[in-house]
Amino acid sequence: xxxxxxxxxxxxxxxxxxxxxxxxxxxxxxxxxxxxxxxxxxxxxxxxxxxxxxxxxxxxxxxxxxxxxxxxxxxxxxxxxxxxxxxxxxxxxxxxxxxxxxxxxxxxxxxxxx
Amino acid sequence: xxxxxxxxxxxxxxxxxxxxxxxxxxxxxxxxxxxxxxxxxxxxxxxxxxxxxxxxxxxxxxxxxxxxxxxxxxxxxxxxxxxxxxxxxxxxxxxxxxxxxxxxxxxxxxxxxx
DNA sequence: TGTCATAGTTACCAAAAGGTAGGAATAGTG
DNA sequence: CACTATTCCTACCTTTTGGTAACTATGACA
Numbered sequence: 001x002x003x004x005x006x007x008x009x010x011x012x013x014x015x016x017x018x019x020x021x022x023x024x025x026x027x028x029x030x031x032x033x034x035x036x037x038x039x040x041x042x043x044x045x046x047x048x049x050x051x052x053x054x055x056x057x058x059x060x061x062x063x064x065x066x067x068x069x070x071x072x073x074x075x076x077x078x079x080x081x082x083x084x085x086x087x088x089x090x091x092x093x094x095x096x097x098x099x100x101x102x103x104x105x106x107x108x109x110x111x112x113x114x
Numbered sequence: 115x116x117x118x119x120x121x122x123x124x125x126x127x128x129x130x131x132x133x134x135x136x137x138x139x140x141x142x143x144x145x146x147x148x149x150x151x152x153x154x155x156x157x158x159x160x161x162x163x164x165x166x167x168x169x170x171x172x173x174x175x176x177x178x179x180x181x182x183x184x185x186x187x188x189x190x191x192x193x194x195x196x197x198x199x200x201x202x203x204x205x206x207x208x209x210x211x212x213x214x215x216x217x218x219x220x221x222x223x224x225x226x227x228x
Numbered sequence: 229t230g231t232c233a234t235a236g237t238t239a240c241c242a243a244a245a246g247g248t249a250g251g252a253a254t255a256g257t258g
Numbered sequence: 259c260a261c262t263a264t265t266c267c268t269a270c271c272t273t274t275t276g277g278t279a280a281c282t283a284t285g286a287c288a
Contacts, residue, residue: 012218078285079234099210104126110203192255193264
């Protein structure tokens with residue numbers, strides 16, 4: 001492995017961004033966290049994120065599960081029931097995300113001038 | 115404008131992500147902020163971000179300037195000298211970014227298991 | 229037998245992001 | 259005149275991302 005690649009892997013900023021810097025990840029984490037009991041089903045999430053396609057939602061959830069930020073619980077019923085919740089690691093990320101969102105709300109007008 | 119689009123535009127999470135959720139923006143903000151006097155020249159940034167192409171760096175800086183997060187000062191010299199620094203808005207974002215980075219450092223091992 | 233509901237997956241296509249290589253501008257220096 | 263240094267921009271190509279529509283599985287229920 002090259003030095004450059006090693007430096008890349010060691011950089012926490014890139015790690016952070018590569019894990020949930022995409023179009024939907026932060027929104028999923030936020031939405032699950034804001035729910036009543038911290039648990040949400042697939043279609044329930046879909047209704048809260050109306051402009052996210054089914055494909056992107058399941059893809060995003062799969063990534064978050066692999067990053068150990070979201071827990072996926074499957075109940076062997078028919079029709080199937082799958083519940084998503086934040087892991088402890090996922091919960092520990094929420095303060096940082098909420099700080100980012102708070103900043104976004106406060107400085108919206110300074111940044112967006114299109 | 116549809117209701118869905120209005121909801122989209124009003125969502126601070128998306129605004130935040132769309133402004134600096136790309137591959138390089140957060141790293142640029144972080145790098146400028148960590149510098150000696152808070153000011154960096156183009157090639158200086160390049161050396162700190164070795165695997166970012168020239169094209170992407172200038173593109174990223176342009177976006178950050180348009181979002182009023184970075185200030186660009188051009189000195190009419192030859193060869194040209196251009197200095198980049200954070201605006202007040204940009205500085206106000208740093209605590210949230212540093213919180214995210216701190217989280218990334220702390221939870222690196224829980225999340226990255228490839 | 230046909231339909232419903234849930235939670236997906238897959239194939240296919242379009243759009244966006246990002247990398248490489250080369251050019252442009254220009255004053256100073258040898 | 260040739261060469262250098264600095265900060266880009268542009269054309270071209272590849273890779274990644276994201277959307278649409280159709281398909282799967284299965285037990286209950288009419």
